[in-house]
Amino acid sequence: MRDDNTKTDDAVIAVEDLHLSFGESKVLKGLDLTVGRGDVVALIGSSGSGKTTLLRCLNLLAHPNHGRISLNGEPFFQHDSGKDVLKLSSAKTNAIRSHIGMVFQQFNLFPHMTVLANVMEGPRTVKKEAEKTNRDRAMSLLEKVGMAEYADRRPDNLSGGQKQRVSIARALNMEPEVMLFDEPTSALDPELVGEVLNTMIDLAKEGMTMIVVTHELGFALEVAKRTVFLDQGTICAEGAPHEILMNPPNDRVKGFVNRFHQTAQLMKPFVS
Amino acid sequence: MFDWSVIEQNSHLLLMGLWITIKYTVITSALGLAIGLIVALMQLTSARVTVLVGRLFVEFFRNIPLLVWLLWAYYALPIFMGINISKESAGILALSLYGAAYFAEIFRAGIQSIDPGQSDAAVALGMSYRQKLTRIILPQALRRMIPPLAGQMIIQLKNTTLLSVITVPDLLYQADYIASFTYRPLETYTAVAVIFLIVLVPLTYIARRLEDKGPR
Numbered sequence: 001m002r003d004d005n006t007k008t009d010d011a012v013i014a015v016e017d018l019h020l021s022f023g024e025s026k027v028l029k030g031l032d033l034t035v036g037r038g039d040v041v042a043l044i045g046s047s048g049s050g051k052t053t054l055l056r057c058l059n060l061l062a063h064p065n066h067g068r069i070s071l072n073g074e075p076f077f078q079h080d081s082g083k084d085v086l087k088l089s090s091a092k093t094n095a096i097r098s099h100i101g102m103v104f105q106q107f108n109l110f111p112h113m114t115v116l117a118n119v120m121e122g123p124r125t126v127k128k129e130a131e132k133t134n135r136d137r138a139m140s141l142l143e144k145v146g147m148a149e150y151a152d153r154r155p156d157n158l159s160g161g162q163k164q165r166v167s168i169a170r171a172l173n174m175e176p177e178v179m180l181f182d183e184p185t186s187a188l189d190p191e192l193v194g195e196v197l198n199t200m201i202d203l204a205k206e207g208m209t210m211i212v213v214t215h216e217l218g219f220a221l222e223v224a225k226r227t228v229f230l231d232q233g234t235i236c237a238e239g240a241p242h243e244i245l246m247n248p249p250n251d252r253v254k255g256f257v258n259r260f261h262q263t264a265q266l267m268k269p270f271v272s
Numbered sequence: 273m274f275d276w277s278v279i280e281q282n283s284h285l286l287l288m289g290l291w292i293t294i295k296y297t298v299i300t301s302a303l304g305l306a307i308g309l310i311v312a313l314m315q316l317t318s319a320r321v322t323v324l325v326g327r328l329f330v331e332f333f334r335n336i337p338l339l340v341w342l343l344w345a346y347y348a349l350p351i352f353m354g355i356n357i358s359k360e361s362a363g364i365l366a367l368s369l370y371g372a373a374y375f376a377e378i379f380r381a382g383i384q385s386i387d388p389g390q391s392d393a394a395v396a397l398g399m400s401y402r403q404k405l406t407r408i409i410l411p412q413a414l415r416r417m418i419p420p421l422a423g424q425m426i427i428q429l430k431n432t433t434l435l436s437v438i439t440v441p442d443l444l445y446q447a448d449y450i451a452s453f454t455y456r457p458l459e460t461y462t463a464v465a466v467i468f469l470i471v472l473v474p475l476t477y478i479a480r481r482l483e484d485k486g487p488r
């Protein structure tokens with residue numbers, strides 16, 4: 001159960017001085033980020049700025065070379081210039097991951113399982129949870145994302161928007177402390193974006209802690225509590241969405257935001 | 273001119289031979305599959321030495337003629353290791369390892385053909401390597417691998433005929449034996465060819481059907 005008198009500044013996720021290189025190329029160059037309980041953080045930035053990489057570091061799908069990452073004040077990753085300080089066992093690492101939900105751009109549903117089995121798979125295999133508890137919660141989550149009637153279908157028969165809603169339910173069924181979204185609507189046809197965003201908005205309203213990589217500046221503006229702008233592996237602006245997006249604090253952000261405004265302007269005659 | 277009665281009179285020998293052939297195919301395929309899976313997984317780790325050992329295993333067996341390897345395992349290996357192994361053990365060892373190299377390639381290609389996003393999703397849920405493999409990756413990969421695996425088992429069955437050179441009494445060995453005392457090689461070897469065709473044609477047909485259905 002979530003603490004109701006929300007102390008918003010007690011950090012669920014804390015990142016300190018994160019560095020990551022792929023071979024010679026430095027992708028993350030000293031990032032600091034704190035995400036409080038119930039925070040909704042929109043992570044924006046141009047292509048290649050390191051948004052996906054940062055998100056993958058948060059549940060150790062990618063391994064940074066240096067820095068520290070904590071969950072609820074408890075460090076689970078700490079490398080000092082490549083040297084592993086904590087030496088966490090792989091069992092412990094997996095346990096940490098099970099508290100962090102992740103939603104991928106390409107959904108990554110398991111095609112050999114039904115929708116319901118997809119949602120039940122995490123608790124079943126990782127937590128060895130009792131079948132009935134798992135099934136009941138999975139069904140209510142599918143209900144919540146509007147996919148209950150598709151429970152017995154295979155994922156390949158679903159639309160992109162439906163797949164993404166199932167994948168959100170799959171992540172939620174692990175009862176995570178925080179949800180990571182990597183461009184959850186970028187692979188969708190425009191008319192399907194809304195249904196996924198609505199699901200995410202509901203989640204934000206319920207107080208879920210969320211970090212969302214997105215190109216939907218509207219979502220950042222309306223739903224996010226904080227916008228973090230990533231540029232070439234560093235955070236170059238951070239703050240309330242309307243401040244960052246309406247009054248860009250520097251040229252980098254200005255250029256990025258203007259491109260979106262321009263596209264919006266160009267589109268205007270067609271959407272009216 | 274033809275005297276097919278020699279086949280009838282010696283049918284028990286041929287049946288015994290067929291039984292040995294099938295038995296060796298099943299045993300060496302099962303062992304080959306198990307070893308092959310391990311060798312494939314070795315090549316998919318991030319530890320360089322392990323990858324190299326797996327690679328060397330595969331390349332060794334893919335580049336040595338089976339007959340040479342079989343004779344080496346039977347005649348040279350016991351001297352080399354200072355142990356005594358029976359022709360049966362030598363045959364099983366040689367065919368299993370040889371098959372394993374080919375099975376390993378099928379497993380490796382099958383596992384690598386699965387979208388890395390599947391692995392990401394499994395890991396992100398908190399699954400261990402073993403859970404990821406048994407619950408997510410292998411069930412999908414196996415479906416794609418069934419046709420090539422079936423094909424390799426057919427080759428494995430044909431390869432067992434080489435066992436006759438180390439005097440394991442398989443179908444071909446029995447044929448040699450029958451031909452030697454009946455002086456009827458034409459009838460005998462024709463019968464053996466027909467028996468192989470009767471066993472293999474349906475298997476090949478099934479393998480082809482699996483292939484035509486395509487990966488799902």
Ligand SMILES: Nc1ncnc2c1ncn2[C@@H]1O[C@H](COP(=O)(O)OP(=O)(O)OP(=O)(O)O)[C@@H](O)[C@H]1O
Binds near residue numbers: 027
């Ligand atoms: N596995 C990898 N190996 C090598 N380089 C990588 C790898 N993953 C990402 N990169 C590089 O790291 C940089 C950051 O990539 P990342 O995917 O994090 O960017 P992004 O901000 O998510 O971009 P996009 O908006 O296009 O998704 C890019 O230059 C990319 O080419």
Ligand SMILES: [Mg+2]
Binds near residue numbers: 052182
């Ligand atoms: Mg990305």
